[in-house]
Amino acid sequence: MEKQSLNAANCDTESVTASSLNSVSFCSSSTVSVSGSDNSVSSSNISSSSGSGSASNAVEAKNKNGDCVVQYSEGGESGKSSLSGGTCDANEASFRSSSCLSKPHKGNDMKWDAVQCVKNKDGDLGLNHFRLLKKLGCGDIGSVYLAELREMGCLFAMKVMDKGMLAGRKKLMRAQTEREILGLLDHPFLPTLYSHFETDKFSCLLMEFCSGGDLHTLRQRQPGKHFSEYATRFYASEVLLALEYLHMMGVVYRDLKPENVLVREDGHIMLSDFDLSLRCFVNPTLVRSSEDPACRISAYCIQPSCIIDPACKLPVCVEPSCLQPSCFKPRFLNSKSKTSKVKSEKTSLANYSDSLPVLIVEPTSARSMSFVGTHEYLAPEIIRGDGHGSAVDWWTFGIFMYELLLGRTPFKGNGNRETLFNVVGQPLKFPEGSSVSFAAKDLIRGLLVKDPQKRLGFKRGATEIKQHPFFESVNWALIRSTHPPEIPKPIDLTLLNHTSKSSMPQNNKGASDSDRSSGPYLDFEFF
């Protein structure tokens, strides 16, 4: 499936060469971006938490010189790519920055240590600290490389953006927005930003590397080029949790599509690419108390200690880990009711959910006039120019589910113009004879309502969608322990290094000192 943009250009799929870093290539874009007025939070209000941290579980030992040696074993449990060790001072290894402490989910990661060791030794990061092993892809504002931190031997995805190009194409704000949002994130299904650094020519984001490719590519490999209902439920439920978290943090994602859902080495997902996202105000609220006396006091509470700055009205004040369910309910449906019809399930579900407290994390007042997204995924209100808010993410979630289940998007026409026309004017149809279940169709119909105010998720966000019978079997609290439909093959680093070394060029002309890697890896043709 091609998802073209109004200003589409071919993506440069070349390999890593000196020239490719001297002049980073940009594809553009399967996305549309025409800025209007966003009521987004001004960038100066937000502090990026990209920085440093440490890992309490990093394995430390003393070498002959008495220095602390930090050993890394990437993907340790599954025995995947094992990496070499790095050396740093013991004090450095135990360094914990405030940004790391504010990341209860992802702060406990040995890569923070590795980055901090290098920073403490050399001041700041530069391209010379990395070997760029492979070009992973390119987007509208930069190229992404698989990068190995020298000495430490750990892998990152590095997004390299040409500052001149960003300024020339008026993309500086998009790059800034992406960086700020990445800096806020701390969620198992969203990327970690370990650091950001600048050279004379480039702005570089150092992110978590996802080795399993994207869901678009994975879908092409499925029988019939679509996922089973089981696999769709798995991927959709993880994406839903990521969107819920983003909305709680005051981020409307706006660019959901299978190409932006990456697969981690453990088969779980990571939502990527935030340069089209909108930052806005949100006020997570508990709107209803439970009737159950055991839960009446506080079914969910926001821990006071988690409120970083009580004067702050931004959503970043409330960390997701601060929301503590204080009581548990029995499962909604017993085995007997499972056999009953979906309609009665929905009724029971509605009754049951009525008795639960409802935490609304939806930035319902967010408003933007920008024309952003991917044609087949654009919500009708964006095309009509009505102004849009967080409900666009629930529209794209519906298109996403349709595509995973049926192998194509529902409103695709012959060309972008027809696609846009179909989105606004054509009714949603499912192909006759498709094996898609009633529950899945019902959910997609609820999401693909053209009037955003009548769309599922408009009022109560992800809470509303999670309660739909399609997700009845999902244990939301333990989703990270669910076995993924597919585990990617581990990448063979030995092969990667061998190939790169054998392709070393003789010289390295072209890059300025600050932009050039000290090693040969920038120069090889990987593919």
Ligand SMILES: Nc1ncnc2c1ncn2[C@@H]1O[C@H](COP(=O)(O)OP(=O)(O)OP(=O)(O)O)[C@@H](O)[C@H]1O
């Ligand atoms: N953390 C990552 N791990 C592995 N691969 C990644 C990672 N981030 C991005 N990629 C790859 O690099 C490609 C380019 O990513 P990038 O986010 O720059 O642009 P994009 O998703 O193509 O879209 P856009 O033009 O909207 O920025 C992606 O398609 C993906 O395949």
